[in-house]
Amino acid sequence: MPKIAILASLCAGALFAQTAPQTIQFDIQSLDKSANACVDFYQYACGGWIKANPIPPDQAQWGRFSELEERNRQILRQILDEAAKPDPQRDSVTQKIGDYYAACMDEKAIEAKGIAPLQAELDRIRNLKDKSQLAEEIAHLHRNGISALFEFGSGQDFQDSSAVIAQADQGGLGLPDRDYYLKDDAKSVELRQKYVAHVQRMFELAGETSEQAKADAATIMKLETELAKGSLDLVSRRDPEKVYHKMNKQELASLNPAFGWNLYFAGSGAPEFQSVNVAWPDFFKAVEAQIQSASLAEWKTYLTWHLLHSQAPLMPAAFAEENFNFYGKTLTGAKEMRPRWKRCVDFTDGQLGEALGRKFVERTFGAEGKERTLKMVDALEKALGQDLEKIPWMTPATRQQALVKLKAITNKIGYPDQWRDYSSVAIARDDAMGNAFRADQFEFQRQLNKIGRPVDRLEWGMTPPTVDAYYDAQMNNINFPAGILQPPFYDNKMDDAVNFGGIGMVIGHELTHGFDDEGRQFDAQGNLKDWWTAEDAKEFDQRAACIADEYSSFSPVPGAHVNGKLTLGENTADNGGARIALMALLNTIGASAKKKVDGFTPEQRFFLSFGQVWCANEREEAVRLQVQTDPHSPPESRVNGTVVNMPEFQKAFACKPGQPMVAAKACRVW
Ligand SMILES: [Zn+2]
Numbered sequence: 001m002p003k004i005a006i007l008a009s010l011c012a013g014a015l016f017a018q019t020a021p022q023t024i025q026f027d028i029q030s031l032d033k034s035a036n037a038c039v040d041f042y043q044y045a046c047g048g049w050i051k052a053n054p055i056p057p058d059q060a061q062w063g064r065f066s067e068l069e070e071r072n073r074q075i076l077r078q079i080l081d082e083a084a085k086p087d088p089q090r091d092s093v094t095q096k097i098g099d100y101y102a103a104c105m106d107e108k109a110i111e112a113k114g115i116a117p118l119q120a121e122l123d124r125i126r127n128l129k130d131k132s133q134l135a136e137e138i139a140h141l142h143r144n145g146i147s148a149l150f151e152f153g154s155g156q157d158f159q160d161s162s163a164v165i166a167q168a169d170q171g172g173l174g175l176p177d178r179d180y181y182l183k184d185d186a187k188s189v190e191l192r193q194k195y196v197a198h199v200q201r202m203f204e205l206a207g208e209t210s211e212q213a214k215a216d217a218a219t220i221m222k223l224e225t226e227l228a229k230g231s232l233d234l235v236s237r238r239d240p241e242k243v244y245h246k247m248n249k250q251e252l253a254s255l256n257p258a259f260g261w262n263l264y265f266a267g268s269g270a271p272e273f274q275s276v277n278v279a280w281p282d283f284f285k286a287v288e289a290q291i292q293s294a295s296l297a298e299w300k301t302y303l304t305w306h307l308l309h310s311q312a313p314l315m316p317a318a319f320a321e322e323n324f325n326f327y328g329k330t331l332t333g334a335k336e337m338r339p340r341w342k343r344c345v346d347f348t349d350g351q352l353g354e355a356l357g358r359k360f361v362e363r364t365f366g367a368e369g370k371e372r373t374l375k376m377v378d379a380l381e382k383a384l385g386q387d388l389e390k391i392p393w394m395t396p397a398t399r400q401q402a403l404v405k406l407k408a409i410t411n412k413i414g415y416p417d418q419w420r421d422y423s424s425v426a427i428a429r430d431d432a433m434g435n436a437f438r439a440d441q442f443e444f445q446r447q448l449n450k451i452g453r454p455v456d457r458l459e460w461g462m463t464p465p466t467v468d469a470y471y472d473a474q475m476n477n478i479n480f481p482a483g484i485l486q487p488p489f490y491d492n493k494m495d496d497a498v499n500f501g502g503i504g505m506v507i508g509h510e511l512t513h514g515f516d517d518e519g520r521q522f523d524a525q526g527n528l529k530d531w532w533t534a535e536d537a538k539e540f541d542q543r544a545a546c547i548a549d550e551y552s553s554f555s556p557v558p559g560a561h562v563n564g565k566l567t568l569g570e571n572t573a574d575n576g577g578a579r580i581a582l583m584a585l586l587n588t589i590g591a592s593a594k595k596k597v598d599g600f601t602p603e604q605r606f607f608l609s610f611g612q613v614w615c616a617n618e619r620e621e622a623v624r625l626q627v628q629t630d631p632h633s634p635p636e637s638r639v640n641g642t643v644v645n646m647p648e649f650q651k652a653f654a655c656k657p658g659q660p661m662v663a664a665k666a667c668r669v670w
Helices: 041-052 064-083 092-105 107-113 116-126 131-143 186-205 210-229 249-255 261-268 281-293 296-314 317-332 340-351 353-364 367-390 396-408 432-449 496-513 534-552 568-589 602-613 620-629 635-643 647-652
Strands: 007-009 061-063 150-157 160-170 246-248 275-278 410-414 470-472 477-481 616-618
Touching: 007 568, 041 602, 041 616, 041 635, 061 064, 064 092, 064 340, 064 353, 064 602, 064 616, 092 340, 092 353, 092 432, 107 432, 116 131, 116 296, 116 432, 131 261, 131 296, 131 432, 150 275, 150 281, 150 432, 160 281, 186 210, 186 296, 186 317, 210 281, 210 296, 246 249, 249 261, 249 275, 249 281, 296 317, 296 340, 296 432, 317 620, 340 353, 340 432, 367 396, 367 410, 367 496, 367 568, 470 496, 477 496, 496 568, 496 602, 534 568, 534 635, 568 602, 568 635, 602 635, 602 647, 616 620
Parallel strands: 160 275, 410 477
Antiparallel strands: 007 470, 061 616, 150 160, 246 275, 470 477
């Protein structure tokens, strides 16, 4: 679902998550004491863990986040196993998640049906008579959750965060990003060849001859490459001004007259509306050129591919495995497919997330969890306030506005106050594909229904079991799902130093997003409005450029560099988050508290806890995918890239100038 909202999360979603952790807690045994904290702090904090935790075969990366995700997934499995028992007494929420999961798990039935559950959709595409019917067909596919050609939905108006308007955005690619189609290096060329081979095999599985499938795969590459050329790159998409082009319906239609936009609007189920944000108008000009030049037969091929591609995970094993071979094995380096139950738990979370999440919260999250998190948030907001007041480079006018914005940030903790109502979604125990379509229809309509209505400030953008957190610039709020509010991020049995290095850093990170290069462009009300003096903006940009240059110098795998501009917001948030979390710790325990635990001072334990959150092993393919598409830097860069800038760290570990963990020129924004 497209939402051109400015959301900044804590981490990359797990590419493929995995096997069972026994206990998850801050662990002094995970250190590598043979390493020198001042030479490579990541190795020092994580070396023991990295050695003891090889990547399971069905994973692309394996880290401390994955351990917790796996624990949550096991709780979800218990919930779903119980919910799936066909008891007539089940409440309606239990029936829906239980039967969705049971249908997904019923591999025998899925195999027996073969491609039949898609037949009606395949026939619709085959029977198109004229390119003028494309708009209606694409509306139909979008309603069923199939991404084709572009994305359509709703979002807050950048200039008036109280209004929800329609949104049209670029989309329609099968590779992870436009650059995959356009780059000429050997790796990119090889990936394109493998992608075309994958598309061909999918067409073959759907019944085409090899010859036809080969020709069709070439058509897909040709069409998608043209769409990629019309797409905006990921770094530019971080600039809100570049993805904000508010138009009326007729203006959109005139960018792209060969596409029957009025038929699309009617077919999509959108309510009557005036304004639409066309994120990147050039993309729709590229669509126009392709609608004119590609034949109807080529468009049928394109739509068929995206239908097969999007539904492959719920199709018979041959399709699901072929899908994994490219998107899992080739793109992320995972060796094996995950067990079916894990995939089905994740599909249920993805499609009926707040129904399943409600049961997860009942089982795991009490009032006490909410209270202790609020206390930490308070401490972190106070520390950021102190930091903003002290920052030497800000003029009083901008400082004043920054404090107003900080004060206006609202906190959402654990789970929604009001649960989403899925009662209109029919879920049948014997219809995995139909369930997926109906859940997608519900979600697409839910997004469109928001257009023209008051903003729902209670809505969540992540489900409760998610091990992540986010800041929403247009809502000006921070959000912490129940899934992350547990060890190793927060542990009642641990000292303050460990908890401030864990969840304290996470809270600080999200708060800082309100003041990173993207977030700072929005005001306290969430409007894209410049509240900075020119002088302060210049000071900010200089400091941000220091961070961008620093991270661009990191090369986590041969031939691939971190993109300092793509990751600037996240790196700024890591740096600011660690600093204010440490301030909050010292405010809480007193700056003179020196009680050692396990031989480490509170400051040392704070940094060790921060470092250990990111302990991970990653496959080379996954790192390449991450640096190309993910706004988050790889784990080692997140840890070392932050501590090198902190005199507080260097003091805690008695590092000397000239050592690798002491930056010659330390960067600091916040
Ligand atoms: Zn973030």
